[in-house]
Protein backbone atom coordinates (compact mmCIF):
# COMPACT_ATOMS: atom_id res chain seq x y z
CA UNK A 227 0.00 0.00 0.00
CA UNK A 228 0.96 3.66 -0.49
CA UNK A 229 0.35 6.17 2.28
CA UNK A 230 -0.40 9.67 0.99
CA UNK A 231 -0.01 12.46 3.56
CA UNK A 232 -1.80 15.58 2.39
CA UNK A 233 -1.47 19.01 3.97
CA UNK A 234 -4.56 20.80 2.63
CA UNK A 235 -3.23 24.17 3.84
CA UNK A 236 0.09 23.94 1.93
CA UNK A 237 0.61 26.36 -0.93
CA UNK A 238 -2.60 28.07 0.13
CA UNK A 239 -4.72 25.15 -1.14
CA UNK A 240 -2.48 24.11 -4.06
CA UNK A 241 -1.67 20.75 -2.42
CA UNK A 242 -5.38 20.05 -1.96
CA UNK A 243 -6.10 20.76 -5.64
CA UNK A 244 -3.21 18.52 -6.75
CA UNK A 245 -4.53 15.74 -4.56
CA UNK A 246 -7.98 15.99 -6.14
CA UNK A 247 -6.32 15.61 -9.56
CA UNK A 248 -4.23 12.66 -8.44
CA UNK A 249 -7.20 10.78 -6.97
CA UNK A 250 -8.76 10.65 -10.45
CA UNK A 251 -5.77 8.73 -11.88
CA UNK A 252 -6.82 5.02 -12.07
CA UNK A 253 -3.52 3.93 -10.49
CA UNK A 254 -4.57 5.61 -7.26
CA UNK A 255 -7.17 2.88 -6.66
CA UNK A 256 -5.36 0.05 -8.45
CA UNK A 257 -2.26 0.36 -6.25
CA UNK A 258 -4.04 0.72 -2.91
CA UNK A 259 -3.25 4.36 -2.15
CA UNK A 260 -4.75 5.74 1.03
CA UNK A 261 -4.80 9.42 1.85
CA UNK A 262 -4.52 10.85 5.36
CA UNK A 263 -4.98 14.58 5.83
CA UNK A 264 -3.12 16.72 8.36
CA UNK A 265 -5.48 18.80 10.48
CA UNK A 266 -3.15 21.21 12.29
CA UNK A 267 0.51 22.26 12.52
CA UNK A 268 2.63 19.36 13.80
CA UNK A 269 0.00 16.71 12.94
CA UNK A 270 2.06 15.34 10.02
CA UNK A 271 4.62 13.89 12.42
CA UNK A 272 2.29 12.11 14.86
CA UNK A 273 0.02 10.93 12.03
CA UNK A 274 2.94 9.39 10.12
CA UNK A 275 4.28 7.71 13.25
CA UNK A 276 0.88 6.16 14.02
CA UNK A 277 0.34 4.97 10.45
CA UNK A 278 3.77 3.41 10.26
CA UNK A 279 3.23 1.59 13.57
CA UNK A 280 -0.02 0.13 12.19
CA UNK A 281 0.94 -0.66 8.59
CA UNK A 282 4.74 -0.83 8.60
CA UNK A 283 5.10 -4.18 6.80
CA UNK A 284 2.64 -3.24 4.09
CA UNK A 285 3.91 0.23 3.15
CA UNK A 286 5.63 0.56 -0.23
CA UNK A 287 6.18 4.30 0.13
CA UNK A 288 4.97 7.38 2.02
CA UNK A 289 4.03 10.14 -0.43
CA UNK A 290 3.89 13.73 0.85
CA UNK A 291 1.66 16.24 -0.94
CA UNK A 292 2.50 19.57 0.63
CA UNK A 293 5.47 21.83 1.15
CA UNK A 294 8.79 21.69 3.01
CA UNK A 295 7.13 22.04 6.42
CA UNK A 296 5.08 18.91 5.76
CA UNK A 297 8.14 17.01 4.53
CA UNK A 298 9.89 18.02 7.78
CA UNK A 299 7.06 16.64 9.88
CA UNK A 300 6.65 13.40 7.91
CA UNK A 301 10.41 12.81 7.92
CA UNK A 302 10.41 13.07 11.72
CA UNK A 303 7.47 10.68 11.86
CA UNK A 304 9.62 8.24 9.87
CA UNK A 305 12.71 8.82 12.04
CA UNK A 306 12.84 5.28 13.37
CA UNK A 307 11.97 3.75 9.99
CA UNK A 308 14.75 4.62 7.54
CA UNK A 309 13.75 1.65 5.37
CA UNK A 310 10.40 3.13 4.40
CA UNK A 311 10.80 5.11 1.15
CA UNK A 312 9.66 8.71 0.99
CA UNK A 313 8.33 10.56 -2.08
CA UNK A 314 7.24 14.14 -2.59
CA UNK A 315 4.72 15.87 -4.82
CA UNK A 316 5.38 19.61 -4.50
CA UNK A 317 2.28 21.45 -3.33
CA UNK A 318 3.80 24.11 -1.09
CA UNK A 319 5.03 27.59 -1.81
CA UNK A 320 8.81 26.97 -1.66
CA UNK A 321 9.37 23.23 -2.22
CA UNK A 322 13.15 23.11 -1.76
CA UNK A 323 12.93 19.36 -1.14
CA UNK A 324 11.42 19.00 -4.60
CA UNK A 325 14.16 21.16 -6.12
CA UNK A 326 16.73 18.74 -4.73
CA UNK A 327 14.95 15.52 -5.68
CA UNK A 328 12.72 16.16 -8.70
CA UNK A 329 13.22 17.57 -12.18
CA UNK A 330 10.29 19.82 -13.00
CA UNK A 331 7.91 17.02 -13.95
CA UNK A 332 4.17 17.55 -13.77
CA UNK A 333 2.61 16.36 -10.49
CA UNK A 334 0.53 13.66 -12.23
CA UNK A 335 3.59 12.24 -14.00
CA UNK A 336 5.57 12.32 -10.73
CA UNK A 337 2.74 10.34 -9.12
CA UNK A 338 2.67 7.79 -11.95
CA UNK A 339 6.45 7.31 -11.78
CA UNK A 340 6.30 6.80 -8.00
CA UNK A 341 3.79 3.99 -8.49
CA UNK A 342 5.00 2.47 -11.76
CA UNK A 343 8.74 2.86 -11.98
CA UNK A 344 10.13 4.32 -8.79
CA UNK A 345 13.76 5.32 -8.76
CA UNK A 346 14.90 5.77 -5.18
CA UNK A 347 18.21 7.36 -4.27
CA UNK A 348 20.08 7.53 -1.00
CA UNK A 349 19.23 10.61 1.01
CA UNK A 350 21.07 11.46 4.20
CA UNK A 351 18.80 13.82 6.11
CA UNK A 352 20.30 16.25 8.60
CA UNK A 353 19.98 15.79 12.37
CA UNK A 354 19.89 18.61 14.89
CA UNK A 355 19.90 18.98 18.64
CA UNK A 356 19.23 22.41 20.12
CA UNK A 357 20.47 23.59 23.54
CA UNK A 358 22.40 20.41 24.42
CA UNK A 359 19.39 18.12 24.25
CA UNK A 360 19.97 14.40 24.44
CA UNK A 361 21.26 12.45 21.46
CA UNK A 362 18.02 10.47 21.44
CA UNK A 363 16.03 13.71 21.15
CA UNK A 364 17.77 14.68 17.90
CA UNK A 365 15.36 15.68 15.17
CA UNK A 366 15.67 15.34 11.42
CA UNK A 367 15.70 18.08 8.83
CA UNK A 368 15.22 17.66 5.12
CA UNK A 369 16.70 20.86 3.68
CA UNK A 370 18.51 23.47 5.75
CA UNK A 371 19.05 25.20 9.08
CA UNK A 372 19.99 28.86 9.25
CA UNK A 373 21.10 30.97 12.23
CA UNK A 374 21.14 34.76 12.56
CA UNK A 375 19.89 36.99 9.75
CA UNK A 376 18.00 34.32 7.80
CA UNK A 377 16.50 32.98 11.06
CA UNK A 378 15.14 36.47 11.75
CA UNK A 379 13.83 36.80 8.17
CA UNK A 380 11.87 33.55 8.44
CA UNK A 381 10.43 34.56 11.81
CA UNK A 382 9.39 37.97 10.44
CA UNK A 383 7.85 36.36 7.32
CA UNK A 384 5.94 33.72 9.30
CA UNK A 385 4.52 36.38 11.64
CA UNK A 386 3.49 38.69 8.81
CA UNK A 387 -0.24 39.23 8.32
CA UNK A 388 0.39 39.56 4.56
CA UNK A 389 1.72 35.99 4.17
CA UNK A 390 -1.65 34.36 3.56
CA UNK A 391 -2.76 37.13 1.23
CA UNK A 392 0.43 37.02 -0.88
CA UNK A 393 0.33 33.20 -0.98
CA UNK A 394 -3.19 33.45 -2.32
CA UNK A 395 -1.83 35.37 -5.30
CA UNK A 396 1.09 32.90 -5.70
CA UNK A 397 3.46 35.66 -4.59
CA UNK A 398 4.63 33.98 -1.37
CA UNK A 399 8.21 34.74 -2.39
CA UNK A 400 7.46 38.48 -2.00
CA UNK A 401 6.82 38.07 1.71
CA UNK A 402 10.41 36.89 2.14
CA UNK A 403 11.67 39.88 0.12
CA UNK A 404 9.71 42.25 2.36
CA UNK A 405 10.88 40.45 5.51
CA UNK A 406 14.46 40.61 4.19
CA UNK A 407 14.27 44.38 3.72
CA UNK A 408 12.71 44.90 7.13
CA UNK A 409 15.24 42.65 8.89
CA UNK A 410 18.11 44.30 7.01
CA UNK A 411 17.26 47.58 8.75
CA UNK A 412 17.14 46.11 12.25
CA UNK A 413 19.60 43.18 12.25
CA UNK A 414 22.62 43.48 14.54
CA UNK A 415 25.54 41.19 13.56
CA UNK A 416 26.39 38.58 16.18
CA UNK A 417 29.42 36.90 17.71
CA UNK A 418 29.07 33.19 17.07
CA UNK A 419 31.35 30.23 17.84
CA UNK A 420 31.34 27.70 15.04
CA UNK A 421 33.02 24.30 15.42
CA UNK A 422 33.43 22.08 12.38
CA UNK A 423 34.76 18.58 13.11
CA UNK A 424 36.48 19.79 16.29
CA UNK A 425 38.01 22.94 14.76
CA UNK A 426 36.60 25.98 16.61
CA UNK A 427 36.49 29.57 15.34
CA UNK A 428 34.91 32.56 17.02
CA UNK A 429 33.43 34.75 14.30
CA UNK A 430 32.66 38.41 14.99
CA UNK A 431 30.09 40.38 13.00
CA UNK A 432 28.28 37.34 11.71
CA UNK A 433 25.25 37.81 9.53
CA UNK A 434 24.32 34.20 8.99
CA UNK A 435 25.43 30.61 9.36
CA UNK A 436 23.43 28.36 7.05
CA UNK A 437 23.83 24.60 6.97
CA UNK A 438 22.37 22.45 4.19
CA UNK A 439 21.65 18.82 3.41
CA UNK A 440 21.56 19.83 -0.28
CA UNK A 441 22.18 23.08 -2.13
CA UNK A 442 18.68 24.60 -2.33
CA UNK A 443 17.21 27.09 0.07
CA UNK A 444 14.44 29.68 0.43
CA UNK A 445 12.37 28.45 -2.51
CA UNK A 446 15.10 27.74 -5.05
CA UNK A 447 18.18 29.83 -4.20
CA UNK A 448 21.29 27.70 -4.79
CA UNK A 449 22.99 28.84 -1.62
CA UNK A 450 25.35 25.86 -1.17
CA UNK A 451 26.30 24.84 -4.73
CA UNK A 452 28.54 21.89 -3.71
CA UNK A 453 26.14 20.31 -1.19
CA UNK A 454 24.73 16.88 -1.91
CA UNK A 455 22.00 14.91 -0.17
CA UNK A 456 23.82 11.60 -0.64
CA UNK A 457 27.04 12.88 0.97
CA UNK A 458 27.84 12.12 4.60
CA UNK A 459 29.07 15.69 4.97
CA UNK A 460 27.09 18.84 5.60
CA UNK A 461 27.86 22.05 3.75
CA UNK A 462 27.76 25.40 5.51
CA UNK A 463 27.89 29.02 4.52
CA UNK A 464 29.18 31.72 6.86
CA UNK A 465 28.47 35.34 6.00
CA UNK A 466 30.41 37.91 8.02
CA UNK A 467 31.78 41.46 8.01
CA UNK A 468 29.53 42.54 5.18
CA UNK A 469 28.04 46.00 4.62
CA UNK A 470 24.25 46.13 4.37
CA UNK A 471 24.14 47.04 0.67
CA UNK A 472 26.28 44.00 -0.11
CA UNK A 473 23.87 41.69 1.73
CA UNK A 474 21.36 42.61 -0.98
CA UNK A 475 23.97 41.82 -3.64
CA UNK A 476 24.56 38.45 -2.02
CA UNK A 477 20.82 37.60 -2.16
CA UNK A 478 20.64 38.80 -5.77
CA UNK A 479 23.58 36.63 -6.89
CA UNK A 480 22.63 33.52 -4.91
CA UNK A 481 20.30 32.29 -7.69
CA UNK A 482 23.25 31.39 -9.93
CA UNK A 483 25.88 30.82 -7.24
CA UNK A 484 27.68 34.18 -7.83
CA UNK A 485 27.61 34.87 -4.06
CA UNK A 486 30.37 32.32 -3.47
CA UNK A 487 32.86 34.78 -5.03
CA UNK A 488 32.18 37.45 -2.40
CA UNK A 489 35.05 37.73 0.11
CA UNK A 490 32.55 37.90 2.97
CA UNK A 491 31.18 34.43 2.10
CA UNK A 492 32.96 31.36 3.43
CA UNK A 493 31.83 27.85 2.45
CA UNK A 494 32.91 24.88 4.57
CA UNK A 495 32.04 21.21 4.77
CA UNK A 496 32.10 18.83 7.71
CA UNK A 497 30.55 15.86 9.47
CA UNK A 498 29.71 17.62 12.72
CA UNK A 499 28.90 21.30 13.14
CA UNK A 500 28.33 23.09 16.43
CA UNK A 501 26.97 26.63 16.62
CA UNK A 502 27.08 28.53 19.93
CA UNK A 503 26.29 32.03 21.05
CA UNK A 504 25.95 33.88 24.36
CA UNK A 505 22.63 35.33 23.26
CA UNK A 506 19.53 33.52 22.00
CA UNK A 507 19.94 33.18 18.23
CA UNK A 508 17.02 33.19 15.83
CA UNK A 509 17.09 30.09 13.64
CA UNK A 510 14.93 28.39 11.05
CA UNK A 511 14.82 24.74 10.21
CA UNK A 512 13.10 23.72 6.96
CA UNK A 513 11.34 27.09 7.03
CA UNK A 514 9.99 27.00 10.62
CA UNK A 515 11.54 29.30 13.22
CA UNK A 516 12.81 29.19 16.81
CA UNK A 517 15.53 30.49 19.17
CA UNK A 518 18.53 28.67 20.64
CA UNK A 519 21.92 29.29 22.23
CA UNK A 520 23.67 26.16 21.03
CA UNK A 521 23.12 23.44 18.50
CA UNK A 522 24.79 20.33 17.17
CA UNK A 523 24.16 19.35 13.57
CA UNK A 524 25.21 16.25 11.64
CA UNK A 525 23.85 13.83 9.05
CA UNK A 526 22.02 10.55 9.48
CA UNK A 527 24.33 7.54 9.39
CA UNK A 528 21.97 5.35 7.41
CA UNK A 529 20.72 6.95 4.20
CA UNK A 530 17.00 6.77 3.46
CA UNK A 531 15.41 5.91 0.15
CA UNK A 532 13.88 9.02 -1.41
CA UNK A 533 12.07 9.04 -4.73
CA UNK A 534 14.11 10.87 -7.34
CA UNK A 535 12.43 12.10 -10.50
CA UNK A 536 14.08 11.38 -13.84
CA UNK A 537 15.97 14.18 -15.61
Ligand SMILES: Nc1ncnc2c1ncn2[C@@H]1O[C@H](COP(=O)(O)OP(=O)(O)OP(=O)(O)O)[C@@H](O)[C@H]1O
Pocket residue numbers: 233234235236237238264265266267268269270292293294295296297299317318319320321322513514
Ligand atom coordinates in the same frame (compact mmCIF):
# COMPACT_ATOMS: atom_id res chain seq x y z
N1 LIG B 1 -4.76 21.41 8.27
C1 LIG B 1 -3.83 22.33 8.48
N2 LIG B 1 -4.17 23.62 8.67
C2 LIG B 1 -3.25 24.57 8.86
N3 LIG B 1 -1.91 24.33 8.89
C3 LIG B 1 -1.51 23.06 8.72
C4 LIG B 1 -2.44 22.00 8.49
N4 LIG B 1 -1.75 20.85 8.33
C5 LIG B 1 -0.45 21.17 8.46
N5 LIG B 1 -0.29 22.48 8.69
C6 LIG B 1 0.95 23.27 8.82
O1 LIG B 1 1.17 24.01 7.63
C7 LIG B 1 2.52 24.45 7.65
C8 LIG B 1 3.00 24.84 6.28
O2 LIG B 1 3.03 23.73 5.46
P1 LIG B 1 4.10 23.52 4.30
O3 LIG B 1 5.43 24.05 4.72
O4 LIG B 1 4.03 22.11 3.90
O5 LIG B 1 3.52 24.41 3.13
P2 LIG B 1 4.02 25.82 2.58
O6 LIG B 1 4.43 26.71 3.71
O7 LIG B 1 2.95 26.30 1.65
O8 LIG B 1 5.26 25.40 1.68
P3 LIG B 1 6.86 25.64 1.78
O9 LIG B 1 7.29 25.34 3.19
O10 LIG B 1 7.45 24.69 0.79
O11 LIG B 1 7.05 27.08 1.42
C9 LIG B 1 3.29 23.31 8.28
O12 LIG B 1 4.19 23.81 9.23
C10 LIG B 1 2.21 22.43 8.92
O13 LIG B 1 2.48 22.17 10.27
